[in-house]
Amino acid sequence: MTGAGGPHIAGASVRIAVASTPLTATLAEAVPAAIAAVEEAARRGARIVCLPETALPGHRGQPRPVPDVPREAVDAAVRAVGDAAARAGIAAIVGAERPTPSGREIVAHVIDATGSEVGVQAKTQIDPSEEADYVPGFGRRTFTVAGLTFGIAICHEAFRYPEISRSLVLAGARVLFVPHYVTTDDGSLPERWCDAASPYNEKALLVRALENSVYVAQANVAAPDQGSATCVVGPDGTLLASLPYGAIGVAVADVVPERADRRIALRWAPERSLVDPARP
Numbered sequence: 001m002t003g004a005g006g007p008h009i010a011g012a013s014v015r016i017a018v019a020s021t022p023l024t025a026t027l028a029e030a031v032p033a034a035i036a037a038v039e040e041a042a043r044r045g046a047r048i049v050c051l052p053e054t055a056l057p058g059h060r061g062q063p064r065p066v067p068d069v070p071r072e073a074v075d076a077a078v079r080a081v082g083d084a085a086a087r088a089g090i091a092a093i094v095g096a097e098r099p100t101p102s103g104r105e106i107v108a109h110v111i112d113a114t115g116s117e118v119g120v121q122a123k124t125q126i127d128p129s130e131e132a133d134y135v136p137g138f139g140r141r142t143f144t145v146a147g148l149t150f151g152i153a154i155c156h157e158a159f160r161y162p163e164i165s166r167s168l169v170l171a172g173a174r175v176l177f178v179p180h181y182v183t184t185d186d187g188s189l190p191e192r193w194c195d196a197a198s199p200y201n202e203k204a205l206l207v208r209a210l211e212n213s214v215y216v217a218q219a220n221v222a223a224p225d226q227g228s229a230t231c232v233v234g235p236d237g238t239l240l241a242s243l244p245y246g247a248i249g250v251a252v253a254d255v256v257p258e259r260a261d262r263r264i265a266l267r268w269a270p271e272r273s274l275v276d277p278a279r280p
Helices: 027-043 071-088 156-160 162-170 201-212
Strands: 014-020 048-050 091-100 103-111 117-122 142-145 148-152 175-180 215-220 231-233 239-242 249-255
Touching: 014 027, 014 231, 027 048, 027 071, 027 249, 071 091, 071 103, 091 175, 117 142, 148 162, 156 162, 156 175, 156 201, 162 175, 162 201, 175 201, 201 215, 201 231, 215 249, 231 249, 239 249
Parallel strands: 014 048, 014 215, 048 091, 148 175, 175 215
Antiparallel strands: 014 249, 091 103, 103 117, 142 148, 215 231, 231 239
């Protein structure tokens, strides 16, 4: 399903997009693919588009080697995608790596429809399998772009650390964007969303939507062994829009911020759940 989503709900809506770009290993491959996704999302009326994790230059967990890329080259690539977003009049969440003195961080650059960078979200929880290639970053924030307040949880930290998603929702996020890179163990493609035989990842993101009463918009790479969907899930767990597994393209959905009422998240009362060994 690639539609613009769900039954009519009262309130102003914002059209968002999630993109599956091809699995790239160099900036020469990655930048044109990212720009194509941005342009397609704009043609389909989206106000903001989310690209996959490390779309620039490509995730280092893939079978092909990814050459070292200097910080200046990555920054120039992000600017090129931002310039394309400005020409198309759309905001973009651009996954990239960020070389630092401590090592490569995984980040998501938030760029508004003028091409200006609003901020950067670093991945703060690195999967154990990524530790040879990446280091964790620090800090967490929400963003407001195109009339939509959202947070970003990148891949592993959205799947395994629900506290991160909850903290963003409590800080005001109505949408959680989840750029990620997930593949299947056997190299196959799933046939159905949230199939019991598929990797757990998209099931975890369905729960993130339900346990927080918000939208979850997730963007995975279009690899031949893509293990979780590029899709948008509603606050009630409804699949609003998705791309076929392994397909390059963009899925769009109209989200209504007031429908993401955060009701379940706001009921959280941590003071009632403190561990007290002395309590009978």
